[in-house]
Amino acid sequence: MSSASEILRQLNSLKDAKTEIDNKISLLEAQLKDINLQNAAAASNGSSSYPANGLTPDMIHRYSRHLVLPSFGVQGQANLLKSSILVVGAGGLGAPALLYFAASGVGRLGIVDHDVVELNNMHRQIIHREAYVGKPKVKSAAAACRSINSTIQVVEHEEALRTSNALEILSKYDIIVDATDNAPTRYMISDCCVVLGKPLVSGAALGLEGQLTVYNYNSGPCYRCLFPTPPPRTACQSCADGGVLGVVPGIIGCLQALEAIKIAASVGEPLSGRMLLLDALSGRIRIVKIRGRSTQCEACGENATFTQQHFCEFDYEKFTQTPLCVPPLKLNLLPSESRISSKEYSETILKKEPHVLVDVRPAHHFNIVSLPKSMNIPLSTLEASLPEISSALKKEEERGVVSGSSAQLYVVCRRGNDSQRAVQLLHKKGFTSAKDIVGGLESWTHNVDPEFPTY
Amino acid sequence: MQNPQGFGVSEETLLKMQLTLEFGGGLELLCDSKKIHNVNVEQQNGEDKLTMKDLLSWVRTNLIKERPEMFMKGDTVRPGVLVLVNDCDWELSGQLNTLLEEKDVVVFISTLHGG
Numbered sequence: 001m002s003s004a005s006e007i008l009r010q011l012n013s014l015k016d017a018k019t020e021i022d023n024k025i026s027l028l029e030a031q032l033k034d035i036n037l038q039n040a041a042a043a044s045n046g047s048s049s050y051p052a053n054g055l056t057p058d059m060i061h062r063y064s065r066h067l068v069l070p071s072f073g074v075q076g077q078a079n080l081l082k083s084s085i086l087v088v089g090a091g092g093l094g095a096p097a098l099l100y101f102a103a104s105g106v107g108r109l110g111i112v113d114h115d116v117v118e119l120n121n122m123h124r125q126i127i128h129r130e131a132y133v134g135k136p137k138v139k140s141a142a143a144a145c146r147s148i149n150s151t152i153q154v155v156e157h158e159e160a161l162r163t164s165n166a167l168e169i170l171s172k173y174d175i176i177v178d179a180t181d182n183a184p185t186r187y188m189i190s191d192c193c194v195v196l197g198k199p200l201v202s203g204a205a206l207g208l209e210g211q212l213t214v215y216n217y218n219s220g221p222c223y224r225c226l227f228p229t230p231p232p233r234t235a236c237q238s239c240a241d242g243g244v245l246g247v248v249p250g251i252i253g254c255l256q257a258l259e260a261i262k263i264a265a266s267v268g269e270p271l272s273g274r275m276l277l278l279d280a281l282s283g284r285i286r287i288v289k290i291r292g293r294s295t296q297c298e299a300c301g302e303n304a305t306f307t308q309q310h311f312c313e314f315d316y317e318k319f320t321q322t323p324l325c326v327p328p329l330k331l332n333l334l335p336s337e338s339r340i341s342s343k344e345y346s347e348t349i350l351k352k353e354p355h356v357l358v359d360v361r362p363a364h365h366f367n368i369v370s371l372p373k374s375m376n377i378p379l380s381t382l383e384a385s386l387p388e389i390s391s392a393l394k395k396e397e398e399r400g401v402v403s404g405s406s407a408q409l410y411v412v413c414r415r416g417n418d419s420q421r422a423v424q425l426l427h428k429k430g431f432t433s434a435k436d437i438v439g440g441l442e443s444w445t446h447n448v449d450p451e452f453p454t455y
Numbered sequence: 456m457q458n459p460q461g462f463g464v465s466e467e468t469l470l471k472m473q474l475t476l477e478f479g480g481g482l483e484l485l486c487d488s489k490k491i492h493n494v495n496v497e498q499q500n501g502e503d504k505l506t507m508k509d510l511l512s513w514v515r516t517n518l519i520k521e522r523p524e525m526f527m528k529g530d531t532v533r534p535g536v537l538v539l540v541n542d543c544d545w546e547l548s549g550q551l552n553t554l555l556e557e558k559d560v561v562v563f564i565s566t567l568h569g570g
Contacts, residue, residue, distance in 0.1 A: 093570040181570040206569035209480060227566060231535025235525060237481060239569045249570055275537075277564060279479060282490070288539050288562075291546040 026146075033150055053078045058151070063105055076265035077105065083264035084108035086173035088161055088189055090141040091115075092239065092249030093203045093256060094179035095127035100257035102145035106264060108153045109145060110173055113137040114160035120455065124239075124246035160324065161185060163312050166192045175260050178202040179253065183236050184316040184324050190215055190223030194299045195308050199263055199270070203256040205249035206242050210278035212255050213271055213290065216300065217263065220272035225294040225301075230320040248280050333420040338427070340435045342443040345410060354399065355408040356392045360422045365414060369453045371444065379418045386429055409434040416440035471495040472505050472557055476514065480565030482536065485526055486518040494518075507538070508551040510561065526563070537564045 053074045059081070060067065066077045085106050087094045090113040101109050115137050117128045125137075132140035138158040145154045157169055161180075166188060170176055176198050178189045186202070193200040199217040204210065216222045239249075255276065262268045275290050295302045317323050340348075348355060357374040359366055366376040375392060377385045389409065396407035409431055413419040419436035426434040437443070445452045476492045483490045496513050498505050508530065519526050525533065531551060532538055538545040539562040545553050555561070 089570055091570055179570050181568060183568045186568060204567035204570055206481070206567045209567060211480070211564075211567050226537070227535060229534035231533065231566065232525075235481075235533070235535055235565060236568045242481075242569065244569060252570075277479065279490075286542060286562075288542045288544065289547065290537070290544040 026143075029146070029150060036151075055081075059105070062149075062151075066104070072265060072267055076267050079265045080261065081105050081107045083175065084110070084173045085175045085177060085260055085264060086110040086112065086170060087177045087179055088112045088185070089179035089181065090125070090127065090137040091121065091179060091181060092124040092205060092244065092246070093253040094141070094177070095125045096250050096253035097177055097179060097203075097257040097260070098127055098141050098145055099148065100254065101260070102148045102152060102154070104257075104261055105149065105152060106261075108155060108173070110155040110157060110169070111138050111141050111145075112157040112159070112161050112169060113141070114158065124244060124249050126246075126250065161188065162324070163188060163314060163316070167196065167308055167311065170198060171196055174198070175263055176200045177256050177260055179256065181238060182322060182324070183230055183233075184320040184322050186223060187230065187320060188314075188316045188324075191299050191306065191311055191314065194222050194224075195306060195311050199272075201256045201260045201263070203249075203252040205252045205278075206237055206239060206244055208245050208248055208280040210248050210252035210280070211275060212252055212259070212278075213275040214259055214263070215272070217270055217272040219293055221291055221293045222297060222300045224299045225292075225297045226290060228294070228296075228298065230322075233321045236322065245280060248278070251278060251280075330415075331417045331420050334423055334436060338423055338435050339420075339438050340410065341438050342447045345437050346444075346448045348408070348410075353408065354396045354406075355410055356389065356396055357410045357412060358389060358422070360411055360413050360418050368455055369441075371412065371441070371452075374412065379413075379422055382422055382425055383429070386431075389426075389431065406433075410437060411435070412437040412444075413440045415442050470498040470503060472498060472555065474510070474555065474558070475560045476518070477560065477562045478564075479562065480567055482526060482563050482565045485522055486520055492518060505555045506551065507540070507545060507549075507553040507555065507561075510555060511551070514563075532563065535566045537566060538562070539564070 055063075055074065055078065063077050066072050067074055083106055085101055087098050087101070087110065090098065090111050094111070094113070098109065098111060113136070116134055117125070117132045117137050117140050119133055122128060122130070127144045128137065128140045129144070136158050138156045142154045142156045145152070159165060161169065170192050176189060176193050178186060178200055180186060180189065190200060190202075193216045200215040200223070202215055202223065203212045214220065259271050263270050273290060273292055274287050276285060276287050278285050293300060298304055299306045357371060359370055359374040359376050360379040360382060361376070362378050363376060370376065377388065393407045393409060409426070411419040411422045411426070411434060413422070416436065416439040419440060423434045423436045439446075441452065442454060445454050473493070473495055476494055478486055478490055486492070496505060496510060511527065511531065515523055515527055526536070527533060540548055540553055540555070541560055
């Protein structure tokens with residue numbers, strides 16, 4: 001029987017071989033595509049006796065359901081094939097949008113992302129396959145797009161969008177789709193679209209709600225017209241902290257695809273000057289009228305002097321008080337003697353030292369996974385639950401074999417921020433020896449028990 | 456509602472206006488996680504008009520249960536909150552000076568950034 005390490009070795013060597021074969025396949029496909037494109041170009045250069053707006057027989061077959069659509073038709077499809085769309089973010093919103101862009105025949109499709117695929121992305125970022133976990137999202141998304149439609153051009157921008165590269169990247173596309181997940185990037189993309197004069201299809205989703213609108217289209221408003229002052233950082237939840245039902249960004253991403261396709265094909269009425277609000281839980285969609293372009297807007301208003309130069313020098317992180325690449329917040333509120341590492345805590349368990357572990361996460365987090373013998377007192381109810389802690393400590397002291405040693409009070413949370421806030425409160429309320437576990441349960445997984453689930 | 460005869464409304468009687476208020480984008484967390492509130496708002500000082508400014512201070516006093524700074528800044532809503540009166544951006548109806556009418560629907564929605 002093979003050992004686990006032998007199986008792993010074989011798996012790795014097979015995966016390497018597979019990657020090599022995949023690369024060869026991509027290369028050959030690209031070569032074949034070039035040859036086909038040249039042939040198609042030659043065919044449309046007069047040798048075909050059937051005029052079809054530059055569509056090849058294969059294109060007519062592939063896009064036939066678009067072509068027979070009276071309000072879309074050959075002209076709509078031809079416009080789409082000539083268009084270029086950039087999707088910033090290959091996450092929950094970008095995933096379905098990219099799939100539809102590729103399938104519908106957007107001529108050139110750009111993808112910007114700097115992240116790698118993670119297992120906890122898969123429930124909503126439906127463009128990625130399990131085999132790509134740990135690999136760049138751009139590579140994964142581009143491969144999926146190419147496998148749907150090998151006749152379009154897919155461009156990979158495997159980098160974070162910044163003021164230093166945004167002008168160059170965005171200027172190569174007709175339409176920009178904002179499928180990102182944070183405030184500074186949203187302001188940056190909107191401003192960049194204003195200085196370049198590009199329409200921006202903007203979507204957002206969190207929890208069970210979604211929002212969608214088109215900015216900077218036909219003298220409509222830009223993001224700054226609507227939100228001249230950025231919200232406080234505490235008002236901007238991420239999907240990692242607030243949670244998100246997978247299908248919600250899916251719906252908004254599909255609607256973003258719809259709006260971008262309408263603009264690219266020059267059909268219908270884009271959702272400019274209006275905003276769509278989705279409330280998935282109550283099953284309601286409302287479309288509201290929003291303000292037009294603001295004459296006072298700093299980016300696009302009458303007296304705005306916002307140039308490409310200003311854009312390059314603008315500090316979006318300072319403006320929104322939020323870093324562009326959102327690293328989890330790491331507070332440092334307590335002196336080191338009031339803190340204990342996860343490793344040290346694991347030793348107190350091994351030594352069977354009397355202690356009480358309070359987990360201050362919300363109850364629905366505690367229900368996902370928790371450390372053995374921890375008691376759940378959410379931070380919001382901590383102050384009201386102090387007697388509960390006192391009696392738990394007393395019980396633990398009575399149980400403790402070693403007389404004279406008082407029971408320790410430890411506090412844990414997901415990442416080690418709320419636990420510090422809790423310890424501050426406990427100190428104030430007389431539990432002066434309370435300590436928090438540095439880095440929370442995430443640190444437990446990294447430093448003590450890799451089997452402990454993270455979420 | 457006007458009373459054409461000026462009849463039956465003494466000074467002590469508070470006129471009440473029936474409104475539907477909705478909170479979204481996370482703002483509902485500030486008012487008991489309830490999104491839709493059907494409310495009767497007393498009009499101030501026996502005046503027969505109610506502005507958005509009056510309504511905001513009424514909401515802050517009567518509905519917002521925690522972290523009021525996540526809802527208001529100064530006498531208006533905090534940056535990042537859209538206010539819609541009958542599905543229309545309040546910028547188009549006069550912002551704080553918007554005059555409300557019986558059965559109006561006012562939506563407060565926090566802009567989302569996730570994706």
